Amino acid sequence: MAEEHIILKNIHKGFHRNEDTPTIALDDVTLTIKKGEFVSLLGPSGCGKSTLLNIIAGLEKESSGSLLVNDRPIKGPGNDRIVVFQESGLFPWMSVLDNVMYGLLIKKVPKEEANKRAMDWLQKVHLGKFANSMPHELSGGMKQRVAIARALVMDPEILLMDEPFAALDEQTRMVLHKELEKIWRETGKTIIFVTHNIREAVVLSDRIVLMKTRPGGIKNIFPVQAARPRISSDSLLIHLENRILTELEQEMEKVLKEELGSDYALKTDHLRVDPHSNMGSDI
Amino acid sequence: MLILIAIWEAISKFEVFPSFMWPPFIIPNDPGGVTVVKTLVNGLISGQLLLATGTSLWRLILGFVIAVIIGLLLGFLIYKYKIVDDTLGFFVTSLQAIPNLVWMPIAILWFGLGVESVIFIVILGAALSITITSSTAFKSVPPLLIRVASTMGSSGFHLFRTVIFKSTVPQQIAGLRLAWALAWRSVLAGELLGGSGGLGTLLDLGRSIQAMDLIFSIMIIIGVIGSFIDNFVFVRLERMVLKKYGIQTTP
Ligand SMILES: Nc1ncnc2c1ncn2[C@@H]1O[C@H](COP(=O)(O)OP(=O)(O)OP(=O)(O)O)[C@@H](O)[C@H]1O
Numbered sequence: 001m002a003e004e005h006i007i008l009k010n011i012h013k014g015f016h017r018n019e020d021t022p023t024i025a026l027d028d029v030t031l032t033i034k035k036g037e038f039v040s041l042l043g044p045s046g047c048g049k050s051t052l053l054n055i056i057a058g059l060e061k062e063s064s065g066s067l068l069v070n071d072r073p074i075k076g077p078g079n080d081r082i083v084v085f086q087e088s089g090l091f092p093w094m095s096v097l098d099n100v101m102y103g104l105l106i107k108k109v110p111k112e113e114a115n116k117r118a119m120d121w122l123q124k125v126h127l128g129k130f131a132n133s134m135p136h137e138l139s140g141g142m143k144q145r146v147a148i149a150r151a152l153v154m155d156p157e158i159l160l161m162d163e164p165f166a167a168l169d170e171q172t173r174m175v176l177h178k179e180l181e182k183i184w185r186e187t188g189k190t191i192i193f194v195t196h197n198i199r200e201a202v203v204l205s206d207r208i209v210l211m212k213t214r215p216g217g218i219k220n221i222f223p224v225q226a227a228r229p230r231i232s233s234d235s236l237l238i239h240l241e242n243r244i245l246t247e248l249e250q251e252m253e254k255v256l257k258e259e260l261g262s263d264y265a266l267k268t269d270h271l272r273v274d275p276h277s278n279m280g281s282d283i
Numbered sequence: 284m285l286i287l288i289a290i291w292e293a294i295s296k297f298e299v300f301p302s303f304m305w306p307p308f309i310i311p312n313d314p315g316g317v318t319v320v321k322t323l324v325n326g327l328i329s330g331q332l333l334l335a336t337g338t339s340l341w342r343l344i345l346g347f348v349i350a351v352i353i354g355l356l357l358g359f360l361i362y363k364y365k366i367v368d369d370t371l372g373f374f375v376t377s378l379q380a381i382p383n384l385v386w387m388p389i390a391i392l393w394f395g396l397g398v399e400s401v402i403f404i405v406i407l408g409a410a411l412s413i414t415i416t417s418s419t420a421f422k423s424v425p426p427l428l429i430r431v432a433s434t435m436g437s438s439g440f441h442l443f444r445t446v447i448f449k450s451t452v453p454q455q456i457a458g459l460r461l462a463w464a465l466a467w468r469s470v471l472a473g474e475l476l477g478g479s480g481g482l483g484t485l486l487d488l489g490r491s492i493q494a495m496d497l498i499f500s501i502m503i504i505i506g507v508i509g510s511f512i513d514n515f516v517f518v519r520l521e522r523m524v525l526k527k528y529g530i531q532t533t534p
């Protein structure tokens with residue numbers, strides 16, 4: 001269990017738009033994630049959460065620093081690390097079922113078997129009836145559920161989830177929380193989970209990485225020691241939630257201060273954040 | 284349609300223009316005289332018009348198919364390699380500003396009067412157009428879809444075949460439709476100038492023997508073929524694909 005799965009050392013990432021100075025998305029990120037660990041990334045918009053996830057996925061190359069997965073440097077993307085993106089990204093020319101089967105067929109799973117596994121997962125996200133629909137016939141939340149099924153059916157060692165539940169209604173979100181926790185417990189996958197929702201992070205994670213912006217990086221790491229299965233009214237969790245909230249508010253104030261300059265004083269009154277809501281997604 | 288024909292006949296009957304310039308459409312002006320319809324039907328039966336139509340269509344299809352292959356290939360290279368985009372991409376865009384017909388003198392110098400010249404300008408016009416539309420299409424593939432495919436383990440030709448190309452299909456069809464219309468114009472213009480058989484050459488013949496009925500017959504064939512293929516091949520194909528991809532069209 002204590003084996004190191006993903007090791008990030010002094011990762012920097014800058015984006016060059018034109019010839020001008022690069023945007024520094026990540027500045028000196030060092031983080032070690034153990035095998036089977038559930039880690040959440042939390043932080044204000046633009047702090048580099050997606051960028052960090054993409055680097056681990058191999059979709060983006062770090063500017064400097066080193067990244068090891070299973071003690072080996074990665075060579076680009078691979079289906080041992082599947083990403084669930086912020087937007088569903090379904091292929092519009094394929095039926096829902098074909099979308100979910102896409103990765104399995106690449107893994108050379110026989111068609112019949114792939115079909116069966118894909119159907120299983122569609123049923124788990126309550127979309128069995130829509131297997132033969134086209135993506136444009138689904139609502140946004142339904143599309144996201146298909147995207148989740150498409151990732152989970154691959155049974156990857158590492159699951160990288162970028163705000164996978166942000167677009168979902170509360171009920172579906174609860175169902176999928178339970179489902180995700182169950183899968184994680186049963187399969188021992190390593191999961192990195194980006195969210196704006198502190199409660200979600202607290203309930204699901206072993207550790208919560210709070211990120212900062214300008215430059216993007218790690219501000220603090222909170223271990224979550226509460227026993228599982230967890231209920232969100234656990235006093236330990238609520239206490240932690242408040243601690244994280246306080247730090248996040250500081251960080252967001254800093255962002256606002258920079259953005260608004262002297263107008264800042266007028267706005268502070270409006271900064272009341274409700275931990276139940278999708279914090280930070282509105283800035 | 285009927286009204287148009289009626290007006291046509293009236294102009295002819297009242298001899299607004301001499302009848303060799305404005306022949307009657309259906310009803311001959313003097314017994315056994317020429318009409319457009321008669322020439323059309325006779326031409327088709329005798330095989331003269333049919334043969335010419337076949338010749339032109341064959342050139343069109345041959346040139347078009349070659350142009351599609353060249354156009355898609357160049358379009359892909361422009362999308363894939365920035366250096367090709369900066370050089371060839373720029374060059375192609377500039378060339379496209381030159382009307383197709385302007386190439387005919389060069390084509391005749393290079394290939395002589397004949398089929399080769401005609402096919403050359405068909406390929407040139409259509410390939411340039413497809414190169415531009417396909418490179419634009421490839422460039423507009425959503426990066427998210429490529430990322431999704433990559434994380435699922437797709438790469439190289441598999442990625443191209445299953446995602447990049449598939450994602451551009453609606454735009455490719457629109458591009459082919461445009462190129463097809465260009466190619467059809469080029470065939471006729473080429474034949475008109477290059478004189479190597481086909482509808483265009485026949486048109487030129489009609490002009491030199493002042494056979495207005497023949498000219499109109501050919502024009503009818505050209506128009507019918509053009510709109511038939513557009514409506515029954517491209518419009519249908521386009522509608523089918525847009526529906527499948529769930530792309531909204533303004534009715
Ligand atoms: N392709 C890109 N080109 C240039 N800059 C980029 C690119 N992708 C991200 N950035 C910049 O990097 C920074 C971090 O972006 P990132 O998408 O990782 O943020 P995030 O934490 O995921 O935000 P959100 O919560 O809004 O999704 C931002 O300042 C963004 O402008």
Ligand SMILES: [Mg+2]
Nearest residue numbers: 049050086162
């Ligand atoms: Mg993001």
